[in-house]
Amino acid sequence: MPKARVLIGKPGLDGHDRGAKYVTHLLRDAGYEVIYTGIRRSPEQIVNAAVQEDVAAIGLSLLSGAHNVLFKKVIDLLKEKGAEDIIVFGGGTIPEKDIAGLKAMGIKAVFTPGTSAETILKTLETLINERQDKLATA
């Protein structure tokens, strides 16, 4: 059986999708089912898609600097729809100093340039297993 379902999206106006595509393929090669939603999506579109697709996690890729605003919007929308159990992780050109703030708002992991494939996979696996356990005992 495959591993979990993950949605990868790029919110906002940033069109640099190499990183998103890289992570998409990395996850696929690790056995995940990855729903790739492309570039220039609104947080609403990303969250609606994630809910329809019953994903375990959403990966947000952003290189335009708008992460604080847009990532927060995604988190808020997930809460609104009663889907805050979905893991949100981020990547892109995100300054170190912003990571603590992102984590405080609910982003479970941030993979900045240079992060190894192994780290990404291990981190996600841990987060997804934790979520599975939480849902099973709920």
Added chain:
Amino acid sequence: MRHLVAQAQSGGIGAVRAASRLISLLEDDPTILPELFGGMGKWPEPRMIVGVTGAPGVGKSSLVDSLLVAWRKKYLTSRLGVLAVDPSSPFTGGAVLGDRVRMMQHANDENIFIRSLASRGHLGGLTLGIKGAVRVMGLVGCDIVLIETVGVGQSEVEVAGVADMTLIALAPGGGDGIQMLKAGLMEAGDIFVVNKADREGADKLLAELSATLALIGRSHAPTELTAVAPDEMTLSQRAAMRRRKSKPFIFKASAHAGIGIDELVEGLEGWSRVNAEEIRARRDEAIRDEVRKAILESARRKVDNVLGHNGHFSEKVENVLAGRIGVSALAEQLMRTATQQ
């Protein structure tokens, strides 16, 4: 699982999520579908179930996207559903589900439910959980359901057995008439669409398509399938017969340029009306078939349980091979034991 069913049917805010969750459970273990049979008779059913197939790259997702736009214009509040299947990697088991990316303009329409599915090693163009997924689409109130298959092209026509009607998409650049002759697709399609009609070669393809369909006998005098007597035919065989007699609808369209989509919608609805009785009969036969299979599988499991393993089983094998008991008698014995438990 029952609570998910109730939630999906409720029409409330968590309905689509519950429906998607239900589809996940059915994907992970299609054998649980029979557990939902009780009461399924009362589930709402989609009015139209359209299968969309064709070789990779012909524009299936874009066509589906255009159909959604047209149908939404026509039916302002109907719920529309899409089940989009993409292949799983045979090496890693993972998948990139990239059909939805072509339909993101509908992501904020709460009445358009798009659910991507991976084939998970299943051949035929669909996935094992697809039948359950279609029922869930009905449960959550979808009026029209589009099933987009893995585009493998030549002989994967599994969708013809799941959908009410099968749309085959073609595009210029995919080969000539001989190539078309090969394809099992030519026998399984109810509606043919030459997509990318704005590109060079589209008219030539249209002409070749018409010629090929005529050549295989789909446009004029019917060729009888003589191997099976008409009374003894299954519904699928009758459907195949009817297809051979019927002139398929052929359309030219361009999803990107927005040409021919309204005509295609009218064609699909028209086909659905004309064949309403056949569609009803096929759906009824399909559910009867599923229930039968589920009952037999349940019986098989019960007997398999008492058949045993290792020592006990070896003993039985010995008895059979030594002629001490016949297979049939042994089976009856086991069935009695199974019912006593």
